[in-house]
Amino acid sequence: MTEKSAxxxxxxxxxxxxxTAENLGHALLTQFSAMKFEHHSLPxxxxxxxxxxxxxxxxxxxxxxAYRPLVFSTLIDDGYRAIIAGTDAHIIDFFDAFIKPLEAxxxxxxxxxxxxxxxINNEHVYMCRMDAVNFSLRTDDGVSTREYKDADVILxxxxxxxxxxxxxxxxxxxGLRAANYPLTExxxxxxxxPKALAPYRHKLFGxxxxxxxxxxxxxxxxxxxGYASMAQCQRETRMIRSVFDLEKxxxxxxxxxxxxxxxxxxxxxxxxxxxxxx
Amino acid sequence: MTEKSAxxxxxxxxxxxxxTAENLGHALLTQFSAMKFEHHSLPxxxxxxxxxxxxxxxxxxxxxxAYRPLVFSTLIDDGYRAIIAGTDAHIIDFFDAFIKPLEAxxxxxxxxxxxxxxxINNEHVYMCRMDAVNFSLRTDDGVSTREYKDADVILxxxxxxxxxxxxxxxxxxxGLRAANYPLTExxxxxxxxPKALAPYRHKLFGxxxxxxxxxxxxxxxxxxxGYASMAQCQRETRMIRSVFDLEKxxxxxxxxxxxxxxxxxxxxxxxxxxxxxx
Numbered sequence: 001m002t003e004k005s006a007x008x009x010x011x012x013x014x015x016x017x018x019x020t021a022e023n024l025g026h027a028l029l030t031q032f033s034a035m036k037f038e039h040h041s042l043p044x045x046x047x048x049x050x051x052x053x054x055x056x057x058x059x060x061x062x063x064x065x066a067y068r069p070l071v072f073s074t075l076i077d078d079g080y081r082a083i084i085a086g087t088d089a090h091i092i093d094f095f096d097a098f099i100k101p102l103e104a105x106x107x108x109x110x111x112x113x114x115x116x117x118x119x120i121n122n123e124h125v126y127m128c129r130m131d132a133v134n135f136s137l138r139t140d141d142g143v144s145t146r147e148y149k150d151a152d153v154i155l156x157x158x159x160x161x162x163x164x165x166x167x168x169x170x171x172x173x174x175g176l177r178a179a180n181y182p183l184t185e186x187x188x189x190x191x192x193x194p195k196a197l198a199p200y201r202h203k204l205f206g207x208x209x210x211x212x213x214x215x216x217x218x219x220x221x222x223x224x225x226g227y228a229s230m231a232q233c234q235r236e237t238r239m240i241r242s243v244f245d246l247e248k249x250x251x252x253x254x255x256x257x258x259x260x261x262x263x264x265x266x267x268x269x270x271x272x273x274x275x276x277x278x
Numbered sequence: 279m280t281e282k283s284a285x286x287x288x289x290x291x292x293x294x295x296x297x298t299a300e301n302l303g304h305a306l307l308t309q310f311s312a313m314k315f316e317h318h319s320l321p322x323x324x325x326x327x328x329x330x331x332x333x334x335x336x337x338x339x340x341x342x343x344a345y346r347p348l349v350f351s352t353l354i355d356d357g358y359r360a361i362i363a364g365t366d367a368h369i370i371d372f373f374d375a376f377i378k379p380l381e382a383x384x385x386x387x388x389x390x391x392x393x394x395x396x397x398i399n400n401e402h403v404y405m406c407r408m409d410a411v412n413f414s415l416r417t418d419d420g421v422s423t424r425e426y427k428d429a430d431v432i433l434x435x436x437x438x439x440x441x442x443x444x445x446x447x448x449x450x451x452x453g454l455r456a457a458n459y460p461l462t463e464x465x466x467x468x469x470x471x472p473k474a475l476a477p478y479r480h481k482l483f484g485x486x487x488x489x490x491x492x493x494x495x496x497x498x499x500x501x502x503x504g505y506a507s508m509a510q511c512q513r514e515t516r517m518i519r520s521v522f523d524l525e526k527x528x529x530x531x532x533x534x535x536x537x538x539x540x541x542x543x544x545x546x547x548x549x550x551x552x553x554x555x556x
Contacts, residue, residue, distance in 0.1 A: 031388035110309035264295040
């Protein structure tokens with residue numbers, strides 16, 4: 001007799017990328033942090049054969065584990081959903097739960113069309129997102145300030161305060177044109193903003209970071225350098241706070257929040273109009 | 279008497295970024311493509327006062343529209359949820375629908391802790407994602423091939439076939455180290471891969487794109503250039519297919535699928551082990 005696994009298997013089943021199913025499942029599973037889960041992604045389940053293979057994996061996993069698997073599904077096709085529903089698992093079926101009440105409320109039948117989420121639904125919106133990614137790459141790290149006239153927002157902060165990933169996220173997720181400009185110690189010597197930024201003051205948003213966190217991040221990049229030293233990090237973080245305060249640049253502390261949270265906060269605080277995610 | 283709006287208001291209400299709520303709502307609303315919706319994001323609803331303000335906006339919108347608003351909520355706090363539940367709207371409450379059945383199945387109480395999704399839950403995982411973003415920036419466009427030993431995947435394709443956004447997405451969403459190498463016409467002249475790529479053959483993945491699509495994208499970048507001409511696009515797309523076939527590089531056609539779909543397909547086809555999204 002073989003020993004059974006003590007972690008609970010979790011499957012994310014989708015007809016397309018499975019990203020919605022995984023985010024959805026994640027938001028729920030984080031509420032049960034005492035438990036151990038073992039994650040399996042089953043994207044692109046878009047044929048009866050693939051649905052049967054997926055069901056086989058789920059049932060196999062049910063046999064190998066001490067716990068019944070959880071299945072988070074965003075499948076739309078009734079036939080494939082029925083195949084997954086027949087497995088020995090606890091199924092959390094996203095469409096089953098919400099589509100019927102929505103049909104009743106909206107007084108219209110749903111189209112039951114797969115893969116409309118995370119696909120290219122709207123060519124124009126999609127091209128805007130890709131264009132925004134290219135914009136953020138061209139204007140990264142203070143390069144190409146002449147494009148600032150086209151920016152939705154310009155992030156300012158010391159080196160390694162999270163500007164670049166935040167710009168890329170704003171572009172990729174929201175289609176926003178986000179540039180960034182790093183403030184060096186010499187930039188901040190007179191506690192004023194660099195002249196190149198003056199015409200775009202209304203687009204500026206500052207990222208603060210505390211000295212300890214900055215030190216940790218810079219150490220990973222350049223170990224034992226003056227750049228990464230605690231003294232340097234303390235000096236720069238003190239200086240930048242003065243610049244933001246004196247120049248009245250809105251800012252948040254990015255030390256302990258994720259790129260998603262920083263990006264969402266910027267949109268909210270700067271009152272940036274953005275299109276829906278899709 | 280003022281005229282009421284003929285679009286249906288939709289609210290995404292969350293105690294944190296609202297990204298899960300919006301993705302969730304999006305996946306459902308795409309099933310009702312005949313209807314017009316007007317989107318409102320209400321992130322960071324993390325106090326009673328903010329919940330009351332949110333409820334006020336929803337009720338105001340209900341008065342101004344010919345249709346009852348839809349509310350997609352990922353709120354966790356029972357008090358705030360009750361405030362939103364009291365509005366004149368059709369509420370789709372994510373936690374309400376799934377958390378009780380999950381508690382029963384898992385035989386454990388949920389923690390009712392807000393903001394665990396899209397936050398920094400796991401410092402190590404988060405740093406890996408940021409590290410992967412920096413890796414993809416350093417190795418973008420064939421730069422720094424000496425770092426290829428650390429890559430999870432190396433994308434190859436002609437200029438503007440979608441390599442860079444895909445690499446950034448693989449990094450940001452999945453924490454994967456994705457490099458990319460553009461193949462120019464001269465690279466492909468002998469129908470072989472460049473020598474720099476030879477040691478990493480097992481990590482290569484190709485992006486195809488059709489000539490029409492490539493022409494459109496390049497035209498936006500360099501209008502009326504030889505680079506963007508249909509003849510050049512046809513030549514390069516024909517050549518790269520030969521290289522992939524002769525060199526047995528796995529590939530997909532990225533012409534009509536989104537970055538999310540390309541990224542998910544690569545992970546699946548290359549059997550790349552990736553950690554869960556969170």
